[in-house]
Amino acid sequence: MRLFVALDIPAEVRGAIGEMIARLRDVARGARWVRAEGVHVTLKFIGEMPAERVAAIQEALREARVAAPVDAKFHGAGFFPNERHPRVVWAGVEASPNLAELARDVDQRVSRLGIAAEAREFRPHLTLARFKSEDGLPRLREEIKKLEPFDFGSMQASEFYLFQSQLGPGGAKYTKLANFPFGGDA
Numbered sequence: 001m002r003l004f005v006a007l008d009i010p011a012e013v014r015g016a017i018g019e020m021i022a023r024l025r026d027v028a029r030g031a032r033w034v035r036a037e038g039v040h041v042t043l044k045f046i047g048e049m050p051a052e053r054v055a056a057i058q059e060a061l062r063e064a065r066v067a068a069p070v071d072a073k074f075h076g077a078g079f080f081p082n083e084r085h086p087r088v089v090w091a092g093v094e095a096s097p098n099l100a101e102l103a104r105d106v107d108q109r110v111s112r113l114g115i116a117a118e119a120r121e122f123r124p125h126l127t128l129a130r131f132k133s134e135d136g137l138p139r140l141r142e143e144i145k146k147l148e149p150f151d152f153g154s155m156q157a158s159e160f161y162l163f164q165s166q167l168g169p170g171g172a173k174y175t176k177l178a179n180f181p182f183g184g185d186a
Contacts, residue, residue, distance in 0.1 A: 002165040003049050005061065005106050006040040007099075007157045008176075009126070013074050014039055016152040017091060020077075021128060027143050028136030031089060031129040038174050039126050041072070041093055043103045043160060046115055053113070054162075054177065060109040061162060061180050066098040069182075074126065074152035077144050087131055089140075091152060093124035100124075102160070102182060158182065 018036030025033050046057065072095040079086030093099075103122040111117040131137075159182065164175045 001049055001051055001054065002167070003046040003054070003057065003177075004042055004163050004165060005044040005046065005110075005160060006042045006163055007070065007072075007160050008040055009074070010153065010155050013153040013155060017074075017126065017128065020091075020147065020150065020152075023147065024129075024140065024143055028129075028131075028140035030131050030133035030135035030137060031140065032132055032171075033129045034127060035171055038172060039128075040163070040174070041095075041099075041124055041126065043122075044106045044110060044118070046110060049115075056113055057110060057115075058162060058178050060113055061106065061160075061178070064102065064105045064109055064160070064180060065182050066102045066105065068096075068098060069156050069158040070099045070102065071096040071154070071156050072099065072124070073154040075150055077128070077148070077150050080125075083141060085134065086137070088127055089129040089131075089144075090125040091128055091150065093126060095124055106160070 014036045017039055021033050021036055072093055074091055074093055076092035078090055078092065080088040080090060100122050107118050159179050161179050162177045164177055166173045
């Protein structure tokens with residue numbers, strides 16, 4: 001099973017992201033756009049795990065806590081690792097500091113199970129597209145600049161999820177396996 005831990009985002013934010021994707025989808029043939037219904041804020045990518053390890057992962061995640069719900073605003077767009085030769089188009093996530101705390105706590109808890117700890121600093125974002133090639137990239141950069149500023153909305157989250165990702169010809173399909181309340185007395 002291919003697993004990851006993430007915050008889900010509200011339908012209104014998904015809708016605004018879907019509108020942007022629809023406007024940009026045909027601009028760059030080298031970009032493979034995500035389906036808006038699958039957009040999420042990844043806290044930890046776990047990767048392939050045998051089904052028998054899921055219960056232990058869920059048990060570890062039940063203990064993850066931060067002191068309060070996470071506040072997040074979704075705005076802006078950019079490229080990873082850079083604009084010249086990107087691999088990803090992203091939407092920005094401006095979140096309360098406890099989002100990074102939650103990601104660290106999740107990472108530490110699952111690393112105790114032998115899952116590799118994150119080597120990179122947590123950088124919250126929403127992945128919108130991945131590049132197969134740079135075909136159409138100059139025009140995509142222009143179109144993104146024309147559409148700025150992007151404001152996709154905001155949310156307050158008090159739970160996160162363990163997701164299963166199933167890759168297929170039409171893109172990844174995500175299934176929530178479990179939810180985990182966090183923050184304060186949750």
